[in-house]
Amino acid sequence: MSLLEIENLSAGYGPEVDVLHGISLDLNEGELLxxxxxxxxxxxxxxxxxxxxxxxxxxxxxxxxxxxxxxxxEEIIKMGLSxxxxxxxxxxxxxxxxxxxxxxxxxxxxxxxxxxxxxxIFPQLQSRLGQQAGSMSGGQQQMVAVGRGLMIQPEILLxxxxxxxxxxxxxxxxLDKVREINKLGVSVLLVAQTLEAxxxxxxxxxxxxxxxxxxxxxxxxxxxxxxxxxYFGSSRTEEGEGR
Amino acid sequence: xxxxxxxxxxxxxxxxxAALALNIQWxxxxxxxxxxxxxxxxxxxxxxxxxxxxxxxxVGGFGLPFIVGLIGxxxxxxxxxxxxxxxxxxxxxxxxAISMLVISETIRIIVKNEGWLTNGVWGIRGIPxxxxxxxxxxxxxxxxxxxxxxxxxxxxxxxxxxxxxPWGRVLSAIKEDSDTAAMSGKDVWHYKMQSxxxxxxxxxxxxxxxxxxxxxxSPESFTPLMATFxxxxxxxxxxxxxxxGVVLGAFVVWGVxxxxxxxxxFLPSAMVTKAGFVRMLLMGILLDAxxxxxxxxxxxxxxEISTIGD
Amino acid sequence: xxxxxxxxxxxxxxxxxxxIGVTLIADILNFFNFxxxxxxSFGAYMTLFFLGIFPNWGTFPGLTFGPAMIVAALLAMGITxxxxxxxxxxxxxxxxxxxxxxxxxxxxxxxVAFIFRSIIRLVWGPQVQYYSRALQMAKRFPMGxxxxxxxxxxxxxxxxxxxxxxxxxxxxxxxxxxxxxxxxETLARVTGIDTEKVVIWTWIIAVSLTAAAGIxxxxxxxxxxxxxxxxxxxxxxxxxVGGVGNLWGALVGGMIIGVAQELxxxxxxxxxxxxxxxxxxxxxxxxxxxxxxxxxxxxxPEGIFGTGE
Numbered sequence: 038m039s040l041l042e043i044e045n046l047s048a049g050y051g052p053e054v055d056v057l058h059g060i061s062l063d064l065n066e067g068e069l070l071x072x073x074x075x076x077x078x079x080x081x082x083x084x085x086x087x088x089x090x091x092x093x094x095x096x097x098x099x100x101x102x103x104x105x106x107x108x109x110x111e112e113i114i115k116m117g118l119s120x121x122x123x124x125x126x127x128x129x130x131x132x133x134x135x136x137x138x139x140x141x142x143x144x145x146x147x148x149x150x151x152x153x154x155x156x157x158i159f160p161q162l163q164s165r166l167g168q169q170a171g172s173m174s175g176g177q178q179q180m181v182a183v184g185r186g187l188m189i190q191p192e193i194l195l196x197x198x199x200x201x202x203x204x205x206x207x208x209x210x211x212l213d214k215v216r217e218i219n220k221l222g223v224s225v226l227l228v229a230q231t232l233e234a235x236x237x238x239x240x241x242x243x244x245x246x247x248x249x250x251x252x253x254x255x256x257x258x259x260x261x262x263x264x265x266x267x268y269f270g271s272s273r274t275e276e277g278e279g280r
Numbered sequence: 281x282x283x284x285x286x287x288x289x290x291x292x293x294x295x296x297x298a299a300l301a302l303n304i305q306w307x308x309x310x311x312x313x314x315x316x317x318x319x320x321x322x323x324x325x326x327x328x329x330x331x332x333x334x335x336x337x338x339v340g341g342f343g344l345p346f347i348v349g350l351i352g353x354x355x356x357x358x359x360x361x362x363x364x365x366x367x368x369x370x371x372x373x374x375x376x377a378i379s380m381l382v383i384s385e386t387i388r389i390i391v392k393n394e395g396w397l398t399n400g401v402w403g404i405r406g407i408p409x410x411x412x413x414x415x416x417x418x419x420x421x422x423x424x425x426x427x428x429x430x431x432x433x434x435x436x437x438x439x440x441x442x443x444x445x446p447w448g449r450v451l452s453a454i455k456e457d458s459d460t461a462a463m464s465g466k467d468v469w470h471y472k473m474q475s476x477x478x479x480x481x482x483x484x485x486x487x488x489x490x491x492x493x494x495x496x497x498s499p500e501s502f503t504p505l506m507a508t509f510x511x512x513x514x515x516x517x518x519x520x521x522x523x524x525g526v527v528l529g530a531f532v533v534w535g536v537x538x539x540x541x542x543x544x545x546f547l548p549s550a551m552v553t554k555a556g557f558v559r560m561l562l563m564g565i566l567l568d569a570x571x572x573x574x575x576x577x578x579x580x581x582x583x584e585i586s587t588i589g590d
Numbered sequence: 591x592x593x594x595x596x597x598x599x600x601x602x603x604x605x606x607x608x609x610i611g612v613t614l615i616a617d618i619l620n621f622f623n624f625x626x627x628x629x630x631s632f633g634a635y636m637t638l639f640f641l642g643i644f645p646n647w648g649t650f651p652g653l654t655f656g657p658a659m660i661v662a663a664l665l666a667m668g669i670t671x672x673x674x675x676x677x678x679x680x681x682x683x684x685x686x687x688x689x690x691x692x693x694x695x696x697x698x699x700x701x702v703a704f705i706f707r708s709i710i711r712l713v714w715g716p717q718v719q720y721y722s723r724a725l726q727m728a729k730r731f732p733m734g735x736x737x738x739x740x741x742x743x744x745x746x747x748x749x750x751x752x753x754x755x756x757x758x759x760x761x762x763x764x765x766x767x768x769x770x771x772x773x774x775e776t777l778a779r780v781t782g783i784d785t786e787k788v789v790i791w792t793w794i795i796a797v798s799l800t801a802a803a804g805i806x807x808x809x810x811x812x813x814x815x816x817x818x819x820x821x822x823x824x825x826x827x828x829x830x831v832g833g834v835g836n837l838w839g840a841l842v843g844g845m846i847i848g849v850a851q852e853l854x855x856x857x858x859x860x861x862x863x864x865x866x867x868x869x870x871x872x873x874x875x876x877x878x879x880x881x882x883x884x885x886x887x888x889x890x891p892e893g894i895f896g897t898g899e
Binding site: 370371383394 | 692880
């Protein structure tokens with residue numbers, strides 16, 4: 038039984054305006070799974086639905102063999118699933134320390150120990166604890182966002198394009214951190230924007246126009262035309278549905 | 281009995297005109313005017329000042345006929361609305377609502393304090409009913425009833441025409457989504473201004489109707505409850521955006537008001553003053569009940585645009 | 591002039607307490623609470639009620655009230671907050687869940703305002719009331735400033751309450767959760783913050799403060815059923831001038847409006863008197879606040895501390 042199972046999920050932002058149509062996907066324990074696809078395919082919608090922010094219109098989501106389809110985000114995080122959105126991912130008027138504290142909101146007691154663990158992954162945060170998160174650079178905010186997501190020691194981490202908007206030098210650093218986090222035992226569902234991000238994973242899904250179009254081992258998927266199109270332009274396919 | 285009925289119909293018609301005014305601004309254009317009472321007061325006092333005989337206590341004494349008072353009321357209210365449109369309409373939703381509330385209160389303060397203009401707290405007496413001098417007070421009451429109904433009908437017709445015209449459709453688009461309407465090239469501000477001016481003019485007419493009926497006005501006649509809040513209750517009950525509905529809402533709410541007055545008369549006198557505030561309590565509860573249970577009112581559209589206005 | 595300034599500070603601190611509540615509610619609950627003024631009144635009148643049933647425990651040295659006032663005030667603040675929570679449960683929450691716009695919520699708050707006001711009128715009647723008939727000698731200070739001992743307490747109490755709220759928001763877990771929810775509600779839910787609890791605490795803090803403001807006003811001036819409605823306008827203006835959703839803005843805005851109202855009406859009054867024009871400027875204080883608001887909205891619509899999010 039997989040850790041996270043999504044069966045035939047449809048979801049969207051209004052009545053009869055579904056963005057996802059019958060998605061099925063599973064995440065195994067310890068895996069680093071990538072979801073790729075063109076803009077507007079529904080990758081963010083998928084993460085928002087799994088994390089409980091959006092309610093699905095049909096289908097089922099099972100976490101650790103429990104049906105969480107209609108759970109709200111407050112309940113899902115208590116089950117060990119943590120979501121780091123792509124933007125609006127920090128509390129700008131709170132300090133770094135306070136952002137991290139909010140990450141551990143559902144836990145009791147002092148989180149000093151946990152914060153030390155976060156610092157071992159993101160040492161740059163330690164010196165900036167009192168700084169207002171909104172005044173930090175994009176890369177630093179990203180670290181705060183991911184750090185916040187890790188505070189509850191999640192079993193599953195949903196990461197939406199963690200390298201978006203980062204300078205190239207920081208992209209590699211962030212991806213190394215994602216690998217590090219996975220090696221620590223956290224199962225990761227990564228919405229991957231870049232080829233390097235995709236290559237972190239062993240398995241991947243290609244999402245397009247709200248449907249799973251391809252799935253399988255990453256090293257095989259990368260060879261597929263449709264996936265190549267995402268990163269290298271659409272000159273090589275006949276039915277150029279990519280970008 | 282008959283005189284109670286006449287009184288009821290005249291006052292309900294007056295408020296019917298007021299409800300149509302608010303319907304233009306909020307029901308059709310989405311302007312949440314929490315201070316529409318301002319134009320009611322302005323209309324009433326303008327009409328009073330224009331038509332009352334000479335007095336040492338305040339400016340006035342023009343002694344002009346009722347019709348001049350009526351037109352003057354509409355004109356002055358419209359003009360004030362026009363001036364206010366410049367600052368006020370640039371404000372969004374909640375800010376506009378607050379501003380109109382403040383304006384309305386400020387106007388009440390002016391009326392209360394500038395005795396040279398309005399005779400302050402002593403009010404203006406002797407506002408004439410048309411033709412009363414000729415036919416005596418009883419018949420003039422019937423004539424006034426006719427006038428009130430004719431005005432209500434006339435305003436209703438005018439507003440219906442306006443709303444079903446291309447102009448009205450633009451207002452409707454603005455209420456649905458101000459941004460989209462702006463993008464399609466319409467000068468949103470101008471339409472809002474026209475709606476505000478039109479609504480103010482109609483409200484001024486209502487004020488004039490009120491003043492000439494009661495014959496005496498003072499700042500106390502125009503509390504936020506009686507000049508603004510009760511009109512909101514009427515259009516919400518009747519169904520915003522529906523002209524027939526809001527007029528009916530006016531008649532129903534006023535009926536409840538008058539009806540409760542009847543019941544109050546049976547109470548021991550010690551409780552009579554309090555009873556007025558039981559009515560205020562009921563009005564507040566009724567407003568919230570409507571918003572909660574039936575926001576589209578009796579006759580409004582099922583798809584009540586409760587998300588409009590932001 | 592200096593005395594007007596000091597009076598402005600005293601009234602400003604009362605306005606500030608109201609403004610903090612309005613700005614919190616506008617930020618976290620997303621609407622302008624038109625019932626805030628009548629909750630102000632209700633707090634004052636509930637205190638009157640409790641003072642009426644408590645035995646006489648004497649007064650503090652130099653002040654017109656004693657321990658009974660403190661106990662009565664705390665009880666009144668609690669009860670007013672409880673009423674607000676009641677209205678949230680039966681009215682605002684269902685409307686919120688239905689997706690009602692902030693204007694609809696504001697309109698419903700207007701209904702609640704009339705409910706509070708009519709209850710006050712029915713129970714206590716129209717006459718002006720006082721907590722204490724004792725007259726106080728004002729102490730004289732340089733520059734023509736006079737301050738009554740009660741007024742020191744009022745400003746002190748206001749700042750004390752502001753400090754308590756500040757510490758609550760800055761140091762406690764719920765306070766941080768409230769600030770987080772105000773920054774980004776969706777993310778707050780994602781981190782597991784119970785937004786319903788945040789709503790409850792928002793009401794508790796906002797309404798307790800406004801009830802306290804009403805009590806302080808009652809000590810300074812008097813109690814009248816319309817007292818809260820009259821102060822609603824300066825409170826809204828203070829919030830807008832300071833920047834909606836910003837607590838520093840509420841503090842600074844409140845003080846600015848308080849001082850501006852006193853100073854401007856005082857100065858204009860002197861001017862009109864000298865010109866032999868008969869105008870009662872003190873009645874126009876709300877108008878002064880309003881003009882300030884319009885200026886701010888035209889020049890810097892997000893307010894002094896606002897970020898224009």
